[in-house]
Amino acid sequence: MTQLPGLLDTEAIRKDFPILDRQVHDGRKLVYLDNAATSQKPRQVLDALSEYYERYNANVHRGVHVLAEEATALYEGARDKVAEFVNAPSRDEVIFTKNASESLNLVANMLGWADEPYRVDRETEIVITEMEHHSNIVPWQLLAQRTGAKLKWFGLTDDGRLDLSNIDEVITEKTKIVSFVLVSNILGTVNPVEAIVRRAQEVGALVCIDASQAAPHMPLDVQALQADFVAFTGHKMCGPTGIGVLWGRQELLEDLPPFLGGGEMIETVSMHSSTYAPAPHKFEAGTPPIAQAVGLGAAIDYLNAIGMDNVLAHEQAITEYAVRRLTEVPDLRIIGPATAEERGAAISFTLGDIHPHDVGQVLDEQGIAVRVGHHCARPVCLRYGIPATTRASFYLYSTPAEIDALVEGLEHVRNFFG
C-alpha cells in the first residue's frame, strides 16, 4: 500500500462509514470519489439522528414539557457547536437553513429588502466570479433582475484561478456586495480571500463567502476571513441532508430584514402587524430542521475528534498523489490548477475526446463513483470551451488505493473507447 506523509488512519475511519462496505454491480467494492457532491455519513451521525427521534423528539422552543426542553437544548446545543467550529464571536450569529443554497438566497434577499446603507438597487452593483456554483450565481441574477442592480464578475485565468488583475474596476464605490467561493467545487481552486476582502472593505462593500467546499475540508475561522456572511451545507461535511448554515455578523443580522415569515421568527403578531424575534430566530421561520441540526452537531463532534488540521493534511496528501498519478494518464487534461498548491480535494479533468458521461459510466461499471457534467458551474465549462468534465473528489476516508483504482479505471476507459 502507498504510504504518504500526513495520511489519516483510514482503515479505522472507514469502519465508521457503513456505506463504504457496500458492493455494487455484482460484487465490486464501492470506490466513492464523489465527495464534492455529498459526503458519506459516519455511524456516529446516524446514531445521533436515531437517538434524537427515539428519545427526545418534540417541537423546539416555548414548550414546557420535558421532551420540548430536551429537544430545544439539543437543537440550540448544535448551534453552539457550529459557532465554535467556525470560531463565531457569538452563537446568535449562526442561522440554520436547509442548505447552502438557501443561505445564499437569504443573503441576497435580505439585501434586496434592506434599508440604506445595505439596500441593493438600480444604482448599485453586485460582484461575483465566473467560478461560482449556480447557487451563488442565480440568486444574484434574480436580485439584479428584480432590483435593477448591475451584476459584475471576476473572470478566470487559463490555469483555473481568479483573474484579479482588474479588481479595482470590478469592485467599485457602487459595489454593495461581493460574493465568492472559498474553494471551487469544479476547479478545486482555493481563492485568495484577503485580496478581495481588502478591496471590498476599501469601498465599503459587504462580503459573502460560499464555504460549501471549505467547511468540510479545512479549519474555518469566520473572524480570520473577515467576511460579513459565510454559507455552507451540512451534507458535504458528514452531516445529514436538509441542513445548511449561514453565519452573519451580529450587527448586520440585527439591521437586516427577515426573509421567510412564520412561526418561531416573530416577537409578537397581530393581524395588523408583527415584530420579529432577535437573530438568529428572525431568520428561522417555521419548525426548523431539528434532527438535522442535531446530526450536524454530531458530524462536527466527529470531525473535531479527528481534527480539522489533520483532515486538511490528509486531503492535501491525497490530492497531491492524485494530481501526480492523473498527470500520468495519457490525454488527460486537468481543468483547474494542475498542481496541488492552493487547491482543494476536487479534481476535474477531460480525457481526450471521450465524453465525460462515457468516462463516468465505464468507471461506474468498475464500482468507481465519480461525477460528470458541469457540476452546477456551467460558466466554467463555457470558459474553458468544454461541454462537461469528469470530477473525482476526496474526503477524510479516501485512500491512495482508491486513486490507484481510479487511474486503472481510466486506462480501461481509454482502451474501451480507443
Place this chain on the structure above:
Amino acid sequence: MTQLPGLLDTEAIRKDFPILDRQVHDGRKLVYLDNAATSQKPRQVLDALSEYYERYNANVHRGVHVLAEEATALYEGARDKVAEFVNAPSRDEVIFTKNASESLNLVANMLGWADEPYRVDRETEIVITEMEHHSNIVPWQLLAQRTGAKLKWFGLTDDGRLDLSNIDEVITEKTKIVSFVLVSNILGTVNPVEAIVRRAQEVGALVCIDASQAAPHMPLDVQALQADFVAFTGHKMCGPTGIGVLWGRQELLEDLPPFLGGGEMIETVSMHSSTYAPAPHKFEAGTPPIAQAVGLGAAIDYLNAIGMDNVLAHEQAITEYAVRRLTEVPDLRIIGPATAEERGAAISFTLGDIHPHDVGQVLDEQGIAVRVGHHCARPVCLRYGIPATTRASFYLYSTPAEIDALVEGLEHVRNFFG
C-alpha cells in the same frame, strides 16, 4: 379500559413508536399529547432514514453512478408517494420544501414576483383569516408591505368558527389570493372549504390551503378541494423534521417565477442569464432534503397501511371522548368548537384563571406533555381575550387512557393552585 367504536389497535401501533415507551421525571410514563406541534416517528420511518444513509446516500439527479441513480430513484419515488397520497393529477405538481412555512412563503413570493394575471400589487387584495398560524399570516403581511397590496381577513365567531357572513365584502374582484387553514392548530376547527373556494373562483382569485393539521389526520384530496395550492409539513405526519410539501396546479407552476435560485432548479446558466427547469425542479434550489423526503415517503407508506379513513375515525372517537371528559372538569373552558363536530384532534382550553404555563408545568411533572402558549396563532388569543391556552392534541396512537390521565392531571392542577 374504555372501549370506543372506531378506535385503532393502539397497543400494536404504539409498539412502532420507540419514544412512547419513554419514562420522564423519574419513572413516569410519557403521555404525549403535543401532536399538533409535532408527531412522533415510527420505527419504519427511522429504518428508512438509516437504510438511506447506510446504503444509498448520494446527491440526486445528474449522477451516472449506482448510488446517484438509486438515491434519485428513492427521492423521486417519495414524490410519487406524496402525489398519490394527496391525489395529485401529476407528480410534477409536488414540490419538496423544508416545512409548511417555506411552502407558504413560496406561494407568497411567487405571486409577488409574478407577471399578470397573477401579480399581487398595490391595486390588489390578499385574504386570510384570523385563525391562521403565524406561518400563514407573516408571509402575507410581508408581501402586503412589500407590494402595497391590502391584507384583509375573515373574523371568528364566538364558538371558534370562521365568520363568513361578510364573504362578499371580504373576497372581492380585487382579491388575488385567498389563503386559509383547513384545520386550525389552536381551535381545532375544520373550515368550510367549499364556500370559500366557490367565492374565490367567482372573482378569479387563487386559493391556497394550509393543510398542515389536515394531512396527518384525514384523507386529503387536492382535486376535491379545488384549491390552487396546498401546503403541509412532514414532521406532523410521522415523517422527519426538515421536509415540507407544496402542491400546486401544474399550469400555475409553469407560469409562476422561481423563488430560490441555485443548483438543480436551472435548465441552463450563463453569467448573463439563466433559464429554469420545469416544475417541480424550478422550485427546488440546491441539494434537496433527500433523506427527509425518503423518510416522508416511509411515513406515507405507514399511514396508508393503517388507512387514513381509519386514522380519521380513531381521532374522531378520541376527540369526542376528550371533549366529553374535559367538559366535566370544573372551570375548564374550551377555546374553539365545544363539540366534536367539524373539528380536528387539537383541543385548546383555559382552566379558571390558572395560567397555562402553570397548567402545562404541573401536567409535565406527571409525565403529561401538552403545549401552552399562543400556539403561533396569537390573533386567536387576542380575539378571545386570553393570554394563552393549554392545548392537548391527539394522534393515531393516542388512547382513552391518556385522556383519562389528562383529566386526572387537570384535577391535580386545580387542587395545587386552588
Place this chain on the structure above:
Amino acid sequence: MYQEVILDHYKNPHGRGLRDGDAEVHHVNPTCGDEITLRVKYDGTTITDVSYEGQGCSISQASASVLNDLLVGKELSDAQKIQETFLELMQSKGRIEPDDAMEDVLEDAVAFAGVSKYPARVKCALLSWMAWKDATAQALGGADAERKTA
C-alpha cells in the same frame, strides 16, 4: 419547582396594586403573554415603593411579590446587588445550589433556584426584575430606559 414559598407569594401577593410612583413601565414576555405594569418611587436613592399590576403565571406573579418584599426600603446599590444575584441564580441552569451567603441576600427568592432548570420559565421569573431595572433607570435618569424585555 413550585416551592411552597412561591405558591404562597402567588396566592397572597405582597404589595400588589398600582400606587403613586416616579416612573412607570410596561413589560411583556411575548412568548407566553405574561405582562406587568410596574412603578417605582424613590426618596433620593432609597426605594420607598414598588407597586405593580399584571397577569401571568405563578412564577412571574410570585417573583413580583418577592421583589416587592426584598427591595422596598433598600438603598439603590443594595437593591442592584440583589437584582444581580437573582439574575445570576436564574441564569445558572440549575447549576447553582444557593448557599447561606446567597440566602442572606435573596431571602425568599432562593426558592426560585429550581426554576432556573426550566429555560422556558426563566423569563417569567425575571419579568418583574427587568421591569424594575428599567423603571429605575427612567426614574433616576439612566441609559436603556426604552428597552423591553426581549
Place this chain on the structure above:
Amino acid sequence: MYQEVILDHYKNPHGRGLRDGDAEVHHVNPTCGDEITLRVKYDGTTITDVSYEGQGCSISQASASVLNDLLVGKELSDAQKIQETFLELMQSKGRIEPDDAMEDVLEDAVAFAGVSKYPARVKCALLSWMAWKDATAQALGGADAERKTA
C-alpha cells in the same frame, strides 16, 4: 450497456455531417451539454435524408447514427412507428426485453435496451430522435415545432 453495436456506431457514425435539408433544428440536453444540429429532407412524405452534426457521449452519437440508418428511405408513417417504438423501449426502465417483433422494427436500435435502465442516459439516447421529430414537424408544418428537448 455499451453493446458492441453501440460502440461500432459511435466509432463509425453513419450519415454524419450536415447536408441539404428542408428544416434544421438544434437541440441540447442541458443536464450534460450534449448537442445536435439535425436536418431532414423529404420527398413528399418519404424521408430522403437525415443529416446531423453534434457533440456528446457515445450513446447520443451512436443513437443519431442508428436513427440515420433506420429512417432514411422510410415513409413518414413507418418512421413515426419506429420512433414511437424506440421511445417506448427507452422509457421502459429496463423492463422491456425486446422480442422478435420489436427487433424487426428497431433493428440495431434494440441494442439500446440496456440504456433504458439508466435514467440519466435515456435523454442522451433520445436526443436525436426528439430533434428528428421536431425537424419533421417544421419541414412538414406541424405543431410543437419550437419545443426544445427538455
